[in-house]
Every structure is written in structure tokens, then in C-alpha cells.
Amino acid sequence: MRSIPFLKYEGTGNDFILIKSPFLESNPQNLAQAASKLCHRQWGIGGDGFLYIRNDRVVDYYNADGSQGFCLNGARCVVDYMIDYGIQEQEKIIFNLNGISIEGGSSGKDTWVQMLSAPQLEDLSLEQEGYLVRIGDANHLVKIMPEGTYLSYNNVLKEGQTLRQKKNVNVNFLWIDSNKNLLRTYERGVENETLSCGTGAIAAALVLAQERKSTPPFVLHTKGGVLQVSDNFSKLSGKIRKVFSGEIVNDFFE
Numbered sequence: 733m734r735s736i737p738f739l740k741y742e743g744t745g746n747d748f749i750l751i752k753s754p755f756l757e758s759n760p761q762n763l764a765q766a767a768s769k770l771c772h773r774q775w776g777i778g779g780d781g782f783l784y785i786r787n788d789r790v791v792d793y794y795n796a797d798g799s800q801g802f803c804l805n806g807a808r809c810v811v812d813y814m815i816d817y818g819i820q821e822q823e824k825i826i827f828n829l830n831g832i833s834i835e836g837g838s839s840g841k842d843t844w845v846q847m848l849s850a851p852q853l854e855d856l857s858l859e860q861e862g863y864l865v866r867i868g869d870a871n872h873l874v875k876i877m878p879e880g881t882y883l884s885y886n887n888v889l890k891e892g893q894t895l896r897q898k899k900n901v902n903v904n905f906l907w908i909d910s911n912k913n914l915l916r917t918y919e920r921g922v923e924n925e926t927l928s929c930g931t932g933a934i935a936a937a938l939v940l941a942q943e944r945k946s947t948p949p950f951v952l953h954t955k956g957g958v959l960q961v962s963d964n965f966s967k968l969s970g971k972i973r974k975v976f977s978g979e980i981v982n983d984f985f986e
Contacts, residue, residue: 735979735980736979737979738977738980739977740779740978741783741813743809743928743930743970743972744805744928745926745957746928746929747778748780749770749771750810751784756784756985757784757786762985764798764799764800767781767794767795768797770782780919780922780926788820791828795919795920797921800869801920801921804867807829809843810834811825811844813974815838824836832847842960843970846963847867847967848966851867852938856938856939863938867934868931870920871902872932873895873901874935874938877907879907889918889924892918892925912951915929915932915933916955917932917954919932927956928957933952934965937952937961950962957971
């Protein structure tokens with residue numbers, strides 16, 4: 733029975749399935765359907781998203797529900813994969829993720845990506861629910877939370893669902909405390925809270941700059957680990973880990 737190899741990566745708790753196989757590319761609809769099946773945590777491998785490597789320069793990203801989106805933690809996983817497997821033997825990894833140009837590399841224990849076109853403070857708009865900003869094709873709402881309520885707040889799922897449906901956005905809850913900036917995110921396309929969100933960290937950094945009247949770098953503490961936003965909001969850095977590899981039978985996609 734023929735099988736397809738896959739890799740499982742996580743970037744600060746945001747987990748992804750990575751596959752490079754012409755079998756899935758034969759029918760474009762296969763990729764969206766494959767994403768929802770593969771990412772199912774009971775019936776599939778389980779993940780927040782699916783990264784399909786078309787070639788050394790082009791990568792497609794799908795959310796867990798099969799919708800396409802833009803994901804910087806996923807992009808960091810691609811960079812780690814390309815470095816680890818020697819796919820691009822150069823100082824900077826360069827590729828296209830869902831139509832957006834990305835550069836990436838490693839620095840010490842961290843893997844970073846940089847958008848060639850990044851949002852700026854003038855892209856922020858303040859609404860009743862919080863700040864709105866678009867990053868790639870991902871719309872984000874950032875809600876500033878009362879200081880000192882991080883440990884006691886247990887409404888991310890319910891409020892995240894409500895605001896996601898109302899605004900069609902990823903919903904970020906940001907605590908600007910004296911010692912550290914804390915971030916939790918309800919992600920559209922996953923339809924749940926994730927342990928971290930890369931584009932959410934960029935959105936939160938823009939809000940921090942606006943609220944504090946300061947400039948990057950900014951460090952965001954998520955449930956999955958630490959992310960740093962730098963270089964005028966264009967660069968995201970943090971830990972990446974290859975969790976495991978395996979094979980999935982072709983019959984799984986039928």
C-alpha cells in the first residue's frame with residue numbers, strides 16, 4: 733500500500749503538518765480537503781494548520797478547517813525545514829507563502845521570518861472592541877485587557893468565538909503588564925484558542941507601539957512560548973521544533 737511521508741512541526745505551540753507530495757497536487761481541491769482531514773485531532777494527525785511544499789520557492793498554507801490563510805509561525809516552520817533538509821543552501825531562505833514573499837533564517841536557537849511588506853502604525857484602526865489591523869491576508873482584532881487579570885481570565889474561547897463571528901477576524905487578548913506583555917489568541921480557521929499566533933504577535937506589537945509610544949523590538953509571552961517582533965514590525969523570531977515524522981496511507985484521503 734502506497735503511503736505519503738509527512739513531518740510534524742511546532743512553533744511556540746502552534747503545530748503544523750508539512751507534506752511535499754505530487755499525489756495531493758493532482759487535484760487542487762485535494763489540498764483543502766486534505767488539510768481538514770490531516771489536522772483533525774481525533775481522526776487525523778492533528779494540527780492547527782497544513783503546509784504544502786509545492787517546490788523550493790512556493791508553499792501553500794491551509795488552516796485546520798481547510799481554508800487558506802497567512803501564518804508566520806507556519807512560515808518559521810518552513811524555514812526550519814528548508815535549513816534542516818538543505819533545500820536552500822544559502823544564508824537567507826526565500827519563498828512565497830500564499831502569494832506573500834518571505835525571507836527567513838536562524839539565529840542562535842531561534843528561527844525567524846521577515847515579511848518584505850509589513851504593516852505599520854497607520855494601518856491600525858481603533859474600534860469599540862479594540863484595534864483592527866490586517867497582516868498579509870489575516871485580519872486581527874487586538875483587545876487590551878485590564879492589568880493583572882491574565883491568570884483569572886477564563887473567557888478567551890467564548891469571547892473569541894463571539895468577536896470572530898462578528899468581525900471575521902483572529903481575536904487577540906493583550907495584557908500590557910509591568911513585567912511582561914502577555915498574549916492569547918483565538919484563531920479563525922482553527923476556531924479555537926491556539927498556544928501562539930505569529931501574525932497575532934505582529935498585531936499586538938503594533939498596538940504596544942501605539943499605546944506605549946515606543947518602537948520595536950517587542951517581546952510577547954504566549955501560552956506556547958516567547959515571540960519577538962523587530963525590524964519595524966516585519967520580523968518574527970522564536971523557537972521551532974520538529975516533533976516527529978511518519979507516513980500516512982493514500983487511502984486516508986479517499
